[in-house]
Amino acid sequence: MLAYIIRRIWQMLPTLLGVVLLVFLLFNWVGGDPAYVLAGKISNPDQIDNIRRQLGVDQPYYIQLGIFLKQIVTADFGSSWSTNEKVSHILATRLGPSMTVLLPLLFLETIVAIALALAVAYVRGSLTDRMVMIICTVGLSVSILVYIIVFQYVFAYKFGWFPVQGWGNDVWENLWKYSALPILILLVVSIAPNLRLYRTFVLDEINQDYVRTARAKGVGENRIMWVHVLRNASIPMITHVMAALPGLLIGAFLVERFFSIPGIGREVILAVERSDFPVIKALTVYVAIATMVVNLLADLMYKAVDPRVQLK
Amino acid sequence: MRRALLLVALLVLGSAHAAEPKKVVRDIIPVAETGFDPAATSDLYSAAIMQAVFERLYTYDYLARPAKVVPMLAESMPVITDNGRTYTIPIRRGVHFSADPVFGGKPRELTAEDFVYSLKRVMDPTIRSPWSFLLDGKLVGLDEEAAAAKQSGRFDYDRKIAGIEAVDRYTLRLRLKEPDYNLPYVLAHESTSAVAREVIAKYAESDGRAMSNPVGTGPYVLAEWIRSSKIVLEANPGFRDMKWNWTAQEPGDEKIVAQMQGKKLPVVDRVEVYVMEEDQARWLAFRNGEVDLMNMEGPLAPNAIEGGKLRPELAAKGVQLQRIVDPEINFIYWNMQDPDLGGFTKEKIALRRALAMSYDVDEDIRVIRNGQAVAATTPIPPGVVGHFPDWKPTTKYDPVGANALLDRFGYKRGADGWRSFLNGKPLIVNYTSRPDSLGRQQEELVKKSYEAIGVRMDSRKEKFPEQLKLEKQCKLLSRTNAWIADYPDADNFMQLWYSPNIQQSNGGCVTMPEYDALYRKSIRLPPGPERQALYRDMIRLLEVYAPMRLTISRYRNQLVQPRVLGYKKHPILASTWQYLDVGADTR
Numbered sequence: 001m002l003a004y005i006i007r008r009i010w011q012m013l014p015t016l017l018g019v020v021l022l023v024f025l026l027f028n029w030v031g032g033d034p035a036y037v038l039a040g041k042i043s044n045p046d047q048i049d050n051i052r053r054q055l056g057v058d059q060p061y062y063i064q065l066g067i068f069l070k071q072i073v074t075a076d077f078g079s080s081w082s083t084n085e086k087v088s089h090i091l092a093t094r095l096g097p098s099m100t101v102l103l104p105l106l107f108l109e110t111i112v113a114i115a116l117a118l119a120v121a122y123v124r125g126s127l128t129d130r131m132v133m134i135i136c137t138v139g140l141s142v143s144i145l146v147y148i149i150v151f152q153y154v155f156a157y158k159f160g161w162f163p164v165q166g167w168g169n170d171v172w173e174n175l176w177k178y179s180a181l182p183i184l185i186l187l188v189v190s191i192a193p194n195l196r197l198y199r200t201f202v203l204d205e206i207n208q209d210y211v212r213t214a215r216a217k218g219v220g221e222n223r224i225m226w227v228h229v230l231r232n233a234s235i236p237m238i239t240h241v242m243a244a245l246p247g248l249l250i251g252a253f254l255v256e257r258f259f260s261i262p263g264i265g266r267e268v269i270l271a272v273e274r275s276d277f278p279v280i281k282a283l284t285v286y287v288a289i290a291t292m293v294v295n296l297l298a299d300l301m302y303k304a305v306d307p308r309v310q311l312k
Numbered sequence: 313m314r315r316a317l318l319l320v321a322l323l324v325l326g327s328a329h330a331a332e333p334k335k336v337v338r339d340i341i342p343v344a345e346t347g348f349d350p351a352a353t354s355d356l357y358s359a360a361i362m363q364a365v366f367e368r369l370y371t372y373d374y375l376a377r378p379a380k381v382v383p384m385l386a387e388s389m390p391v392i393t394d395n396g397r398t399y400t401i402p403i404r405r406g407v408h409f410s411a412d413p414v415f416g417g418k419p420r421e422l423t424a425e426d427f428v429y430s431l432k433r434v435m436d437p438t439i440r441s442p443w444s445f446l447l448d449g450k451l452v453g454l455d456e457e458a459a460a461a462k463q464s465g466r467f468d469y470d471r472k473i474a475g476i477e478a479v480d481r482y483t484l485r486l487r488l489k490e491p492d493y494n495l496p497y498v499l500a501h502e503s504t505s506a507v508a509r510e511v512i513a514k515y516a517e518s519d520g521r522a523m524s525n526p527v528g529t530g531p532y533v534l535a536e537w538i539r540s541s542k543i544v545l546e547a548n549p550g551f552r553d554m555k556w557n558w559t560a561q562e563p564g565d566e567k568i569v570a571q572m573q574g575k576k577l578p579v580v581d582r583v584e585v586y587v588m589e590e591d592q593a594r595w596l597a598f599r600n601g602e603v604d605l606m607n608m609e610g611p612l613a614p615n616a617i618e619g620g621k622l623r624p625e626l627a628a629k630g631v632q633l634q635r636i637v638d639p640e641i642n643f644i645y646w647n648m649q650d651p652d653l654g655g656f657t658k659e660k661i662a663l664r665r666a667l668a669m670s671y672d673v674d675e676d677i678r679v680i681r682n683g684q685a686v687a688a689t690t691p692i693p694p695g696v697v698g699h700f701p702d703w704k705p706t707t708k709y710d711p712v713g714a715n716a717l718l719d720r721f722g723y724k725r726g727a728d729g730w731r732s733f734l735n736g737k738p739l740i741v742n743y744t745s746r747p748d749s750l751g752r753q754q755e756e757l758v759k760k761s762y763e764a765i766g767v768r769m770d771s772r773k774e775k776f777p778e779q780l781k782l783e784k785q786c787k788l789l790s791r792t793n794a795w796i797a798d799y800p801d802a803d804n805f806m807q808l809w810y811s812p813n814i815q816q817s818n819g820g821c822v823t824m825p826e827y828d829a830l831y832r833k834s835i836r837l838p839p840g841p842e843r844q845a846l847y848r849d850m851i852r853l854l855e856v857y858a859p860m861r862l863t864i865s866r867y868r869n870q871l872v873q874p875r876v877l878g879y880k881k882h883p884i885l886a887s888t889w890q891y892l893d894v895g896a897d898t899r
Contacts, residue, residue, distance in 0.1 A: 032777030036784065040354045040442020041798065042817045048784070050462065051440050054519065083346045084523040085539065093539065149592055157596040164596040165588060167541045258590045262541035266589075270344055270540065275777050 001303075005296065012292045019288040020072065024065055027277055033057065034081050034275040055081060068281060077282040082274040087282045090267060097167060098263035101179045101186070101255065102248045108183070109190040110241055116191070117198030118225050121206060132195070139192035144185075148258050151185045165260040182255040197240060201233040208232070234305055242298035246291040250283065334581040335894050337876065338603040339887075340594050344540035344587050347523025350505040351433040354442035357587075359502050360887035364545055364583065365410075366505030366528030369401060369427065369484075370496050372800075372884055374891050375561045375568065378697050379800040379884045381496045385422065385506060385529065387482075389496070396491030401499075403427070403482045410548045412527045414514045419550070422529050424478035426506045429469055431476050431486075432457070433512070434503055436467040438520040443503035445816070446798070450495070451475030452487045467520075469509070493838045497799030502886075531578040531890040545583040545889070556878070556891060565880070572878040572893060579878075579893040604876050604894065608869040613684045616871055620683075630874030634881035637686055637694045638866045639797035641805065644671065644758065645820035645860035646741075647789045652733060653741065654821075659734060661857055662721040667741065668707050668861035669714035670761040676863055680753045685864035690851050691805045693865045695883040697839050698802025698847055705862070706855045711764045718765060731766040740768045742789040744782070747773045754792045786814065786821040792863065793819050800884050801839070802847055806831060809854060822859045 035051040036043075052058040056067060071077045077087035120132045156164045162181040168174055205211065206229055214224050253265030264283070271279035302309045341357035348362050371384040383389060387402035407422040409415065434441045435448070435458040449455060453473030461467035477485045488495065498504060506529060507522075515525035526534050531551045536544035556572040556579070559565075572579075586603060588594045591612045598606040608616050616626055622633040646664055648654035653664060677685045686694075690703045723731045723739055731739040743758050745751035751773070759769040774782065782788040795817075798804050807813055810831045811823040830850045837843040854860065870881045875895040882888050 030775075032775045033781050034777060036780035037777045038440065038442065040445070041795075042445035042813070043442070043784075044448075044816050045784070047437075047440070047444065050437050054438075054440060079517065083539075084352075084517050084519070084521050085347075097541075152592060152596060157600055160600070164600050164602055165586070165593045166602070167538060169536070169538070258593050260541055260586060260588050260593060262538050262587075266344075266540060275775075 005300075008296050008299075012289075015292060016072075016285070016288055019284065020065075020068060023281060023284045024061075024068060027280065028061065028064075031277065031280075032275045034277065037275065038081065071281070072285055077278045080271075080276050080279050082270075082276050087278050090279060091264070091282065091286070094262060094264040094267045095249070096171075097174065097261050098252070098256070098265060099248065100171065100174050101182050101261060101263065102252060104175070104179070105183050105186045105190070106241070106244060106248070108187055109194055110237075112187070113191055113194035113198050114230070114237065116195050117202050118230065120195070121199050121202035121229075122221070122225060124203060124206070133199075136192040136196050139188070140196075144189050144254060147185050147189050148254060151181060151188075152258060155181055155184075165258070167261055178259065178261065182252070182259050182261065186252060186255060194240075198233070198237060201236045202229055205229045205232045231305065235302055235309075238301050238305065239298055242294050242301070245294045246287050249287045249290050335579065336582045336584060337580045337605070337889055337892055337894050338584045338586065339605045339889070340586050340588050340597070340603050340607070342587075342589060342594065342607070342609075344589075345543065347521070348526035348534065349439075349521045349523045350502050350507060351430070351436070351441045351443065352439050352521040352523060356886055361534070361543055361545070361585065362502045362505065362526065362528075363530075363885060363887050364532040364889055365526045365530045365534060366502065366507065367407075367530045368500050368502065368505050369403075370500035372500060372882065373561070374558045374882065374885075374888060375565045375880060377562060377883070378695050378699070379882070381500050384500070386499075390486075394487075396493070397488045399486040399488070399495060400479070401484045401486070403484060404552075405482055407529050407552055408550050409508050409511070409527055409529050410533045410550055412511060412525075414508075414510050414527070420508060422506055423481045424484040425481075426508060427484050427504075428476050428478050429509045430507050431504055432467065432469055432473075433507070433520075436520060437462045438465070438467060440519070441503065443501065446498045446501060446503060450488055450490075450492055450498075452489055491836060493835075494799060494801050494803055497801055501799060532583060535582075541587050543585040543587075545585070547578050547581045551578065558891075568878050568880055572891065575893060578890040580889055583889045598871060598873075601873065604873040605879070606871045608684075608871055610680075610682045610684050610866075613682050613867075613869055617684075617869055626871075632872040632874070632876070632879065634870040634872060634879065636868050636881050636883055638868045639693050639695045639800055639883050640794060640865055641688045641691055641693050642792060642794045642863045642865070643688070643691075643860045644668075644792050644863060645790060645822075646858075647786060647821055648823065648859050649786050649821045650789055652737075653789065656824075656857065659721040659723075662717050663723065663739075664858040665707070666714040666717045666723075666765055667762065667767065668858045669710045669717070670765045670767075671758070671861050671863065672709045672761060673863050674709065676757060680750070680757060681864060681866065684867045684869065686867070688862040688865045691808070691854065691862065692802040692847065692851075693797070693805070696797055696800045696802060696805065698806075698844065700844075700848070700851075703851070706852075707858065707861065711761075714765045718767075723766075725766050729766055730768050738768065739766075740770050742770045742772060744772045744774050744779060744788055744791045746776055746779070758792075783819045784815050788819070791819075793860075797884065802843075803835060806834065806847060806850060809850075809859065820859050824853060824857060824859075827853050 035048050035055065035057065038051050039047050056064060079086050080090060120129045123129050152164065156162045163178060166178050211224055211229060214228055250265060250268055253269050256263040256265040267279065268283060341360065343357055345358040345361060346355050347353050347358060348365065350362050350366050353362065367385045369384060369386040370381045373380040373382045385404050385407060387404050390399040390401045392399055403424050409420045409422065431447065433439060435444050435454050437458055447454060452475035454475045457471065457473055475487045479485050508527060511527045512522050515522040531548055532545035533548045535546040554577045556575045556577055560569045588597060594606055595612055595615060597603050616623055622631060646653045654660065673687045677683060689705045690700050692699045718731060722734050725731050733739050741762060743755060745755040755771050762769045779788060779791060795805060795808060808817055809822045809827055810818060811828050814821045827850055830846045834843050834846045868881060872879045877893040877895065878891055
């Protein structure tokens with residue numbers, strides 16, 4: 001097992017290098033020169049050169065790439081070109097608000113979608129099953145933007161059940177007061193695709209021989225569904241949930257913008273709008289690392305859930 | 313018994329007084345702030361915060377229009393001598409910076425030396441101030457000091473220069489290379505706000521910028537800051553004794569004066585500023601009473617404004633609408649260095665004039681701006697000193713005339729209906745826009761205009777930084793540019809076509825010797841009839857040679873909740889919370 005983990009970590013290096021090269025190429029190709037914006041409305045070529053020199057973007061590409069690699073090794077991406085805020089501080093302060101929304105969401109959407117998937121799979125082929133699938137298909141067809149606009153208008157403005165927007169310093173206030181509606185919206189948006197997907201996973205298992213054997217042996221239907229079927233269906237479910245984890249690092253920029261949540265998603269958009277390369281670099285590298293680590297964890301979890309899985 | 317009752321009564325009254333709710337005003341900014349270093353920050357929304365925390369030598373009269381410079385930290389207007397080359401400015405005594413640990417618990421008085429330091433900072437190349445153009449080439453010895461700093465990597469703040477001098481503790485003397493009648497505007501700009509050297513020394517990063525710890529002499533201090541989300545200002549307890557004392561200047565001001573006259577500033581104890589990027593969030597928050605002030609821009613405006621007036625349902629609730637034309641212009645320019653479009657031969661002038669005449673500004677206002685703009689008739693917008701209110705522009709929307717002009721000068725139509733240059737090359741004009749909805753709409757309207765006169769348009773999408781880069785290299789052929797006043801004087805607009813400003817602000821890379829000569833004369837004159845005569849000639853040159861087509865100036869629609877007292881939208885000041893009062897929160 002240890003040898004497998006070491007081998008996987010070793011394999012991450014070329015992948016990460018590929019990501020670094022891609023980000024570097026993309027930024028230098030389409031990212032725009034930040035010096036022209038930072039220089040202000042009226043600036044002369046000397047001032048532009050001075051800014052480029054200070055930012056280091058006047059250096060040959062190989063030197064800039066070397067600095068980028070050094071930043072990854074030292075985990076110090078410097079400061080934002082726009083705000084002078086340390087990139088490490090940006091990540092540390094913006095991840096909290098994003099997690100306040102996304103962690104409860106991930107928990108809720110997983111539990112609710114699995115429970116509903118088992119329920120509709122249990123009555124597969126019935127009118128209820130078909131109605132749920134139709135509702136899911138309709139729900140999937142509607143853009144998240146529509147959900148946000150309608151829910152914000154109806155529940156925050158018309159009914160006044162939630163604030164239209166806001167954020168404070170208190171974690172509980174943020175969770176119960178400001179995050180409730182964004183979580184509700186994202187939950188509604190995510191239930192439909194997750195329910196359909198998990199239902200398929202469950203249906204794949206329901207027709208297996210071991211289920212028939214369990215029924216023949218007189219095992220209760222609830223035990224069959226919640227223990228036998230769920231355990232076997234959990235491997236693709238784990239894959240799906242784990243694949244969503246790195247996404248936590250880039251937040252949910254649409255709800256963050258609409259509800260003025262100072263999360264990492266908004267910061268990503270701001271960084272792109274401002275051509276703020278240090279922030280973009282750091283986020284991309286951390287998301288790439290998180291994706292690779294989570295993939296490794298997912299593989300290890302397969303083994304824990306199903307002893308038949310062999311890690312090679 | 314009576315004494316005991318009296319004591320109880322006093323305690324109750326005392327606690328009631330202690331529990332008296334703070335006066336809070338809530339405002340919105342639609343784009344996240346960047347930071348609060350006056351010399352280093354250039355965005356409008358950070359400026360709004362800085363104008364409440366820091367103070368300048370001069371500011372603007374809250375009620376006067378066009379904006380009028382008045383003393384702030386200066387005791388009076390400058391004494392100008394030496395044929396306009398020397399400004400002597402007495403500094404207000406007894407003004408203190410807000411409390412900060414760096415002052416060791418002692419009050420720190422503002423002195424003339426603080427302005428010497430603050431003005432030098434604007435030109436420090438390490439700080440890379442986006443406002444250095446305000447002082448560039450103006451003060452004796454300052455450019456040389458900046459050049460030396462560029463070489464050595466360190467600005468020598470201790471070295472005396474003749475251009476910025478503290479004559480004594482409370483007197484600042486500025487010496488100019490040439491007379492400059494705009495200097496008071498520069499000294500009213502937030503980039504020249506007073507900062508304390510020891511504060512910058514303590515809080516600045518390695519690049520000399522202190523973006524996170526604003527310590528000024530202003531009416532508010534930064535109390536809470538959730539970056540990109542919420543900024544809370546609280547009244548500066550050490551703010552000097554200052555009363556609301558503005559004089560009514562135009563109809564409607566009397567009510568404001570009656571509401572506010574004589575109140576100790578700042579009246580509002582706490583200002584909460586929320587960053588809300590999305591239109592819907594801003595609008596619903598305002599309708600919900602979660603915020604007190606809101607700017608209604610293009611797409612949102614029809615929700616609140618109908619025919620230039622507040623919708624009846626909002627008016628019935630007492631919501632106030634303050635509507636001004638922004639001190640800005642929008643214009644489409646054509647690169648005057650382009651071999652096909654630039655130049656001063658008759659056929660090139662005719663081509664540009666035809667392109668200008670093909671553009672329907674009314675449609676721009678109606679379709680792109682939702683009616684929230686007026687046609688820009690001169691390069692000097694309303695609210696700016698030098699504006700010509702009765703100007704009759706010679707360039708008008710006239711596609712028939714434009715077609716006739718092109719026919720007359722030999723831009724022939726082919727069998728397919730498209731025109732070609734005189735040498736037979738297809739007449740295609742490249743237009744660059746931003747990859748957003750406004751850019752797309754502008755591009756579509758320009759394309760439609762050109763097509764109506766048989767000119768093909770080749771569109772190109774570039775992000776804003778890339779547009780600036782190409783523009784400053786004179787490699788951008790045409791785009792819609794917008795320019796908002798840095799200071800409310802015509803000079804800030806007329807310099808846009810001055811040839812030495814190519815690669816700086818002259819985006820169309822225009823070189824017109826006649827224009828340049830008139831401009832050079834204009835900067836030596838104070839505002840007045842003589843300068844206006846020069847501007848009149850310069851505007852006519854722009855109309856005749858058509859290096860650009862003026863399009864619109866936007867309305868700024870400010871919605872104000874009924875409980876806010878004393879509000880009047882200012883065309884230049886980004887924030888005026890210190891001049892407001894608020895009634896009870898009726899949410």
